Amino acid sequence: MVSASFGDTQTQILDAAEQLFAEQGFGATSLRSIIRAADVNLAAIHYHFGSKEKLIVATIERMAQPIVQAELKQLAAVQAEHPQPTVEAILHAMLAPALEIVYHGQGDRGLTQARLMGRCRTEPTIEPIGAQAFAKSSQTFLTALQQALPDQSTSELTWKFDLVIAMLIRVLCAADQPNAILQDNSPAETAAAIERLVHFAAAGMKS
Amino acid sequence: MVSASFGDTQTQILDAAEQLFAEQGFGATSLRSIIRAADVNLAAIHYHFGSKEKLIVATIERMAQPIVQAELKQLAAVQAEHPQPTVEAILHAMLAPALEIVYHGQGDRGLTQARLMGRCRTEPTIEPIGAQAFAKSSQTFLTALQQALPDQSTSELTWKFDLVIAMLIRVLCAADQPNAILQDNSPAETAAAIERLVHFAAAGMKS
């Protein structure tokens, strides 16, 4: 039981599961296709995770944690600078981390994570798991937006916020398509694309 | 071979397939769960459709056809009245039919159709089928928007258009959640919700 070598098999399984769940969905992905991609034994999944359901939860939580952390950190930085940040500044803190992770992640990992995020909102069975993984981020940003737009009702802000998340996920998932918001991965172009998306979303939020 | 009684079994299969594909995804839905819900024999699917793949195509096309037709008709009406319609008018023609179908469809049919629409964009294997089913609508509305916003480049309009579709699908799929854009199904509330969404989307498009 060495902490350094912890989870080599676990990580292999999680990496393969992340990719296949993202591409095919949770229900359509078999444990056998995962162990084939991870090059491990079938029983390893049940040994390390217990069941397919628990593997799904572990995969989602591993994906969500760094994104939520980056979003909260960025929002805290913005709020430290300006006690009453603008809608644009809040949306920037919310959208930039995810976009940077996707566009500058190693290999296709970012796109995979984006698709997995999308899966969490489309699969009714999985939705509560995903909602819980992103709960801290959701409530924090919703509160910040409420302070920046005090004239709008909670329910109005809630569905608008929900639409901004939908836009973010779509931008992330469509990253490989022609006419994507961002074509090349240069830092300057990434920053410009984030600005475009923030501008688009802010216009809607303030409408 | 009577044209009047055509497709009783076919329709039962399509109805069940539509619901299950929408709820669980294409890969995760078995033909046996479909024939169980449709109360038909297993072989009926292969007799009437040929394979699971072809059933998927038939299900998507049946769902898309009336929506595309309603959208195009509404746009034609708007264009007949004003040769150069506003962004809001174009978006209204684009969003209202789908929203009305969902909110005023018989039973949960509308919500099911919305979820199926969403599936067509999230399942990589299925995406080309869905894209083709909505192709006519997409290109027509994109052209109309291009005329209303001549200062924006094609690629800019394309990703913005794509985001509006993502918002539409999200609104449709989240129709049953708390804090949805629309709470009750009264015609007045539906019209108001459409107006809110059009306003939100138009602000982004013009940004």
Added chain:
DNA sequence: AATTAATTAAAACGTATGATTGAATGTAAC
């Protein structure tokens, strides 16, 4: 070196999958 615990491997469990078959049933035309 011996013992214990952690991990991996192989095989099997019962059940479910998409697809196909050939017989049974209904329905039209002659």
Added chain:
DNA sequence: GTTACATTCAATCATACGTTTTAATTAATT
């Protein structure tokens, strides 16, 4: 009424599914 066609049905194919069990292997502790 009988032929011809369209449709439904039950049974079966080979394969794949999630899970469990038991044995082999590896690593850490004494």
